[in-house]
Amino acid sequence: TLHDKQIRVCHLFEQLSSATVIGDGDKHKHSDRLKNVGKLQPGAIFSCFHPDHLEEARHLYEVFWEAGDFNDFIEIAKEARTFVNEGLFAFAAEVAVLHRDDCKGLYVPPVQEIFPDKFIPSAAINEAFKKAHVRPEFDESPILVDVQDTGNILDPEYRLAYYREDVGINAHHWHWHLVYPSTWNPKYFGKKKDRKGELFYYMHQQMCARYDCERLSNGMHRMLPFNNFDEPLAGYAPHLTHVASGKYYSPRPDGLKLRDLGDIEISEMVRMRERILDSIHLGYVISEDGSHKTLDELHGTDILGALVESSYESVNHEYYGNLHNWGHVTMARIHDPDGRFHEEPGVMSDTSTSLRDPIFYNWHRFIDNIFHEYKNTLKPYDHDVLNFPDIQVQDVTLHARVDNVVHFTMREQELELKHGINPGNARSIKARYYHLDHEPFSYAVNVQNNSASDKHATVRIFLAPKYDELGNEIKADELRRTAIELDKFKTDLHPGKNTVVRHSLDSSVTLSHQPTFEDLLHGVGLNEHKSEYCSCGWPSHLLVPKGNIKGMEYHLFVMLTDWDKDKVDGSESVACVDAVSYCGARDHKYPDKKPMGFPFDRPIHTEHISDFLTNNMFIKDIKIKFHE
Ligand code: CUO
Secondary structure: OHHHHHHHHHHHHHOOOOOOOOEEEEEEEEHHOOOOOOOOOOOOOOOOOOHHHHHHHHHHHHHHHHHHOHHHHHHHHHHHHHHOHHHHHHHHHHHHHHHHHHHHHOOOOOOHHHHHHHOOOOHHHHHHHHHHHOOOOOOOOOOOEEOOOOOOOOHHHHHHHHOOHHHEEEEEEHHHHHHHHOOOOHHHHHHOOOOHHHHHHHHHHHHHHOOOOOHHHHOOOOOOOOOOOOOEEEEEEOOOOOOOOEEEOOEEEOOOOOOOOOOOOHHHHHHHHHHHHHHHHOEEEEOHHHHHHHEEOOHHHEEEEEEOOOOOOOHHHHHHOOOHHHHHHHOOOOOOOOOOOOOOHHHHHOOOHHHOOOOHHHHHHHHHHHHHHHHOOOOOHHHHOOOOEEEEEEEEEEEOEEOOOEEEEEEEEEEEEOOOOOOOOOOOOEEEEEEEEEEEEEEEEEEOOOOOOOEEEEEEEEEOOOOOOOOOOOOOOOOOHHHHEEEEEEEOOOEEEEEEEEEEEOOOOEEEOOHHHHHHHOOOOOOOOOHHHHHOOOEEEOOOOOOOOOOOEEEEEEEEEEHHOOOOOOOOHOOOOOOOHHHOOOOOOOOOOOOOOOOOOOOOOOOHHHOOOOEEEEEEEEEEEOOO
């Protein structure tokens, strides 16, 4: 049954943070199928950005993919688990569960429970571990430890630690890169991931925009992009340690500069950037066989996304290199570039931890600027593309405790550690931390359909800050950088007046519910129509930015477009409608024909956003308030 299979999958991921991997050199005793894995040492920090790690992980997920049946998959995975690096194993096994047809309906336990040591500072984990192991057997009360701060306000960036170190956003990022592995070979799997390069651009662009909104909420300036390969960089200390090996994610002191590694020189990265920018300005890229491929309106962003990352689908690895991934790796190795101190990398090399580091956002703004440069070569959308004839949006209200105001507060949360870390005699060991949370709300959109027939519409909802760090109103074209998607959904409009109502919990960017390790072991929340794919999604407690005590002003932007023009075949049967905007849909095309980020992805030539609006758009000023 589904439940039996789920239990077997859960066992693959149990106690991975504790010392269960032996990692002996005696590889010949293993199945021949596993001959290409076992290179990365157990206990080392697995990187989803380093080409060697990715290559080994690809070998392993292909072995899992080729397994004859479910039983064979579990058995070969169990064997691999005895000697393969834990992080690499988890990555490969998750990719397999995500994609194997006989794993439909199955989940991988939440990554924060598999590897709590990638989410919870080591001081708290050690304390929990010690308490658990001196606990007398008859004492069944749970052990609860508090998570310590990772810095203080001497570092101005510390004010955003609550956001960067949020468990939910880091888990989302880990899942996103599992759904879209950069080594994914569509020909081998016979499954193309629709608009993968474009989604790489869009999901990360949205993370940058969200981070900028959060910065403005805290009275800080928007992120300055990384720009200069020679400049000294700001530091960060993650306080995370692998329980099993004692190896830690290295801190980065202030003031270090990027340096050459054995496998990449910084000058090569500078050249990659030049070649990519040259191609953008020429309007075409050069393929491996020397032919030119036009960066046309339909495919340009997708082509660029693949070559900037770079993914398997890059048109020319040799020429354009691997700019984005090398950025993660060089920044993570900045403190010991030639490895003379045998240090481990920093958090930037791991997708489940990189969002914690402020440098992540500098780097990704730099990457985003490359895409922005491309988007600026496209002409603004014509009135005809923006408009939806006969459809007029007359008003929008955000309903909450107080209309048009969203209230934020801090909420206490506990994370169960016992599935990742040996709990000794204790029944449960938990880490307590705090995260932001806002009240749920809903939108009511009043729409007039002036035609005589029913219309299908796509409703697109965005939020953008009204004022910049200096208190000046942000101009329309600049708003594009900080506009964050809140929701996108289909609705039907009858002739005459309509009120479209939608709840914030149904958002197309957020994860609505994720079963815990315990739930999965007990078969709670299993459903044949859901699967590991559904674990990707932005945390719902951070759907909107924090705001401030006075009430920060935002534009709530609503636009209705013609769904009959936006629709993609088969998109109504998508299994996880939870977070399609950022995660796409399993085995389906991206369920919206419009470019991702539409209508804010192209230049806007009006000065004020109100002059950009056609009848089918509306802007309402709302406030977001934060209470200590
Ligand atoms: Cu997700 Cu750079 O790709 O972090």
